[in-house]
Amino acid sequence: MKTFRLPDLGEGLQEAELVEWRVKPGDEVSIDQPLLAVETAKAVVEIPSPRAGRIERLFAEPRDIVRVGAPLVEFDGAQEEDAGTVVGVVETSAAVLRDVTTPGRGAVPARVIPAVRALARKLNVDLSIVTPSGPDGTITAEDVQRVARVLSEAEPAEPLRGFRRAMAQNMAFAQAEVAPATIMDDAPVDAWEPGADVTIRLIRALVKGCEAEPVLNCWFESATLSRRLRRKIDLGIAVDTPDGLFVPVLRDVGSRSAADLRDGLNRMRADVAARKIPPEELRGATITLSNFGTIAGRYAAPVVLPPTVAILGAGRIRNEVVARDGDMRVGAVLPLSLTFDHRVVSGGEAGRFLAAVMFDLARAA
Numbered sequence: 001m002k003t004f005r006l007p008d009l010g011e012g013l014q015e016a017e018l019v020e021w022r023v024k025p026g027d028e029v030s031i032d033q034p035l036l037a038v039e040t041a042k043a044v045v046e047i048p049s050p051r052a053g054r055i056e057r058l059f060a061e062p063r064d065i066v067r068v069g070a071p072l073v074e075f076d077g078a079q080e081e082d083a084g085t086v087v088g089v090v091e092t093s094a095a096v097l098r099d100v101t102t103p104g105r106g107a108v109p110a111r112v113i114p115a116v117r118a119l120a121r122k123l124n125v126d127l128s129i130v131t132p133s134g135p136d137g138t139i140t141a142e143d144v145q146r147v148a149r150v151l152s153e154a155e156p157a158e159p160l161r162g163f164r165r166a167m168a169q170n171m172a173f174a175q176a177e178v179a180p181a182t183i184m185d186d187a188p189v190d191a192w193e194p195g196a197d198v199t200i201r202l203i204r205a206l207v208k209g210c211e212a213e214p215v216l217n218c219w220f221e222s223a224t225l226s227r228r229l230r231r232k233i234d235l236g237i238a239v240d241t242p243d244g245l246f247v248p249v250l251r252d253v254g255s256r257s258a259a260d261l262r263d264g265l266n267r268m269r270a271d272v273a274a275r276k277i278p279p280e281e282l283r284g285a286t287i288t289l290s291n292f293g294t295i296a297g298r299y300a301a302p303v304v305l306p307p308t309v310a311i312l313g314a315g316r317i318r319n320e321v322v323a324r325d326g327d328m329r330v331g332a333v334l335p336l337s338l339t340f341d342h343r344v345v346s347g348g349e350a351g352r353f354l355a356a357v358m359f360d361l362a363r364a365a
Contacts, residue, residue: 164244212356236285
């Protein structure tokens, strides 16, 4: 038999969710015929057959999470392994839990004796969520039983899948990697014409910010402590969906007209809604914009996703009493929150970026 394993999907992705099989055991397939569809952190992609032959066995079911290198399909044929497509190693459920990282202990593992580990398996308790109460950070049987009682009163565990799973992994990576700092301010926008396109104004202002402080439009390579300034501004636009957060990329926003940007935004949002956005359109952002104020909220501390170093968040426009030319009157203000990676961007650079953004937003047009 010849085994085909989940190949390297690129972009550092280590797993995918099996969406649908396009074949079944006994089928005869040709080279490059679609075998299955998987959902990764980037998009839903089809995986083609690397050879012609008859399908002998399928190793996974729809909705299974498959690791890179895990077997997918067994073909009828010669007794050999398909080494050309194997990437990584296969993980099995027989792996022994040796270290348990528990709440409030950081990277310090808790101690668990075999009997308590067996009790946790019996009660279906994940030891990583158990707070130890025994000596020297030991998880006791009472600790496991306490958590089991709490879990019995909650809804069953629902594994995160697809893009929501990817969002959780990306946020955890960003939390571990970035040294975030956030500054906030209000931009006066009462000079805007009625019906002004808020997102387009934000994009234009962000471009002005990058012109004032180009360091915010860069990639940071933490392994070598190196930054790469980017000439073009490829803007990631945070898009909220029922499936989680998508960040498609609007290319070269600094050289495009307002009408062209609006057309691009409309196409992008339609593709996201239809789940037809190409994977390459979810890659390569150099800076990010989150217009969360379309839903609710005034200020935030948005999350910077490496290798980018900055994200600009815009809250809900509101009217308040403001001072203008020595007089007090009601005016419209747009709250802004800029989170930046303080390993790369200084407070002064972030402040000058935000000042340039605010100056452009204050203009009438």
